[in-house]
Amino acid sequence: MITVNVAYPTLQNDTISFAWHADKHMPFFNQESFYIKYEGMNIENYSIEVYWQIFLSTLIPIFNLSEEPVELIFPESIPAYLAETWINYHLAANVRITPLCYETVIKENIHNTIPDNAKVGLLYGGGKDSACAFAMFSEIYGVENTLLISYVAPYDKNLFIKDDIRRKRLLLEPLQEELNVKVQTVITDIRAIIIDNDTAKHMHLAMFMGPALPIVIHYNLNVVTFSYEFDLYWTSSHTTGRKKFYFMLSRPEFCSYISERTNAILGTNFIIANPNFSFSNLIAFKILVNRYPYMMKHLLMCEDTSDMDEKWCYNCDKCLKFALYCLYYWRGEGFIDISRVLIQSPIIKRALSPEGLLENSYCNIVAALDPEYVAQKTSEEAFAIFMTLREKFSKWANPSFESFISPAFEKLALPQPLGDKLKNIITAYCPEINEVQPYLFSGKLWVDIDYNLICDVPNVFMLNHM
Numbered sequence: 001m002i003t004v005n006v007a008y009p010t011l012q013n014d015t016i017s018f019a020w021h022a023d024k025h026m027p028f029f030n031q032e033s034f035y036i037k038y039e040g041m042n043i044e045n046y047s048i049e050v051y052w053q054i055f056l057s058t059l060i061p062i063f064n065l066s067e068e069p070v071e072l073i074f075p076e077s078i079p080a081y082l083a084e085t086w087i088n089y090h091l092a093a094n095v096r097i098t099p100l101c102y103e104t105v106i107k108e109n110i111h112n113t114i115p116d117n118a119k120v121g122l123l124y125g126g127g128k129d130s131a132c133a134f135a136m137f138s139e140i141y142g143v144e145n146t147l148l149i150s151y152v153a154p155y156d157k158n159l160f161i162k163d164d165i166r167r168k169r170l171l172l173e174p175l176q177e178e179l180n181v182k183v184q185t186v187i188t189d190i191r192a193i194i195i196d197n198d199t200a201k202h203m204h205l206a207m208f209m210g211p212a213l214p215i216v217i218h219y220n221l222n223v224v225t226f227s228y229e230f231d232l233y234w235t236s237s238h239t240t241g242r243k244k245f246y247f248m249l250s251r252p253e254f255c256s257y258i259s260e261r262t263n264a265i266l267g268t269n270f271i272i273a274n275p276n277f278s279f280s281n282l283i284a285f286k287i288l289v290n291r292y293p294y295m296m297k298h299l300l301m302c303e304d305t306s307d308m309d310e311k312w313c314y315n316c317d318k319c320l321k322f323a324l325y326c327l328y329y330w331r332g333e334g335f336i337d338i339s340r341v342l343i344q345s346p347i348i349k350r351a352l353s354p355e356g357l358l359e360n361s362y363c364n365i366v367a368a369l370d371p372e373y374v375a376q377k378t379s380e381e382a383f384a385i386f387m388t389l390r391e392k393f394s395k396w397a398n399p400s401f402e403s404f405i406s407p408a409f410e411k412l413a414l415p416q417p418l419g420d421k422l423k424n425i426i427t428a429y430c431p432e433i434n435e436v437q438p439y440l441f442s443g444k445l446w447v448d449i450d451y452n453l454i455c456d457v458p459n460v461f462m463l464n465h466m
């Protein structure tokens with residue numbers, strides 16, 4: 001058993017810091033502390049459970065990686081309901097929390113607004129998916145009721161200031177100036193204190209969910225969104241039939257579990273929703289281009305460069321997507337050098353190697369694009385590359401990537417009239433379908449999605465707290 005003593009968090013105006021000490025070396029951490037800064041937002045006066053929730057949500061999955069069981073010893077009693085929530089959510093059979101208390105705590109006194117006037121907070125990265133969600137929600141609720149949550153959490157400590165300034169300069173300030181949208185920036189070293197990216201990924205959406213709670217309370221949010229496209233949520237391998245809930249921790253069942261239990265204990269009234277759960281990023285782009293063209297110049301998809309003046313690295317998946325999506329839908333130029341992407345992209349080079357594969361949404365694009373049009377818009381060399389791609393991959397175009405997937409949307413169980421309003425916007429741009437055809441996930445694995453499957457949050461807590 002590893003014993004971890006957790007210290008009281010320290011609070012200073014807009015910043016909270018946590019520290020702990022393990023009695024044995026734990027190889028998952030670079031250091032035994034982290035901070036979260038809610039820029040300009042005083043967070044000193046919340047109830048202690050709000051702070052503990054941040055700690056539990058983010059670090060339980062990391063402690064749970066230990067081969068030896070881990071006992072977290074807190075300096076005061078933690079409500080069992082809260083401990084149970086995060087241990088179950090993270091399936092953390094390896095983590096015990098002590099001491100516990102069994103009273104129901106409802107300390108935050110928040111008055112609720114009527115659903116139609118609800119305020120929405122969007123986890124905002126600036127790419128096509130979150131930009132689409134922002135545009136749709138600001139149409140439904142009004143931009144004055146919309147908050148962008150910019151979460152700056154680089155893997156590398158040296159990138160902090162650069163990432164923050166770059167995002168503000170290239171993304172947030174132009175949006176604030178032009179659309180007068182509210183922005184709450186959150187800066188944290190939570191990823192940088194963890195030994196590597198793969199380990200940090202175990203936090204999944206909880207890296208945002210727990211830390212978002214002070215923002216939910218401060219802005220009285222009723223809806224908190226994040227944006228992951230449908231194809232991440234496959235449920236079995238098409239080749240072997242093996243079942244797996246990919247991206248489980250951000251599935252609708254897991255999101256409802258967290259919001260319902262948080263509402264019950266803290267008296268908040270919010271839901272966590274992924275508006276992009278029922279369509280692809282090809283459709284997100286299509287909605288932006290056709291309904292919200294003013295958002296095009298505000299897209300900041302590429303995060304592989306720290307260049308202060310350049311939006312694109314020309315090498316990553318996001319740059320390739322933007323270039324091809326522009327060709328596919330937008331029929332305009334000037335935002336990215338499309339020929340340069342086609343010639344330079346390592347993803348295309350890999351795809352064109354003998355065993356190479358290509359992500360499904362790209363296959364739809366290369367199948368549907370008119371070669372004559374591409375020839376006009378690209379250099380000779382880039383056009384030749386495009387035609388080779390087209391020959392190899394156009395047979396894999398898949399209608400699921402250009403549709404609205406009804407059973408996925410129903411799974412979100414959004415309150416009305418929000419649900420109908422969102423659905424009306426999305427279905428104005430694509431047909432509805434009831435089933436997803438098998439597709440090649442991430443250019444690697446053939447997968448299926450079965451929307452009849454329900455992924456219940458298991459009761460792990462009782463097992464290790466008996």
Ligand SMILES: [Zn+2]
Nearest residue numbers: 302313316319
């Ligand atoms: Zn890039």
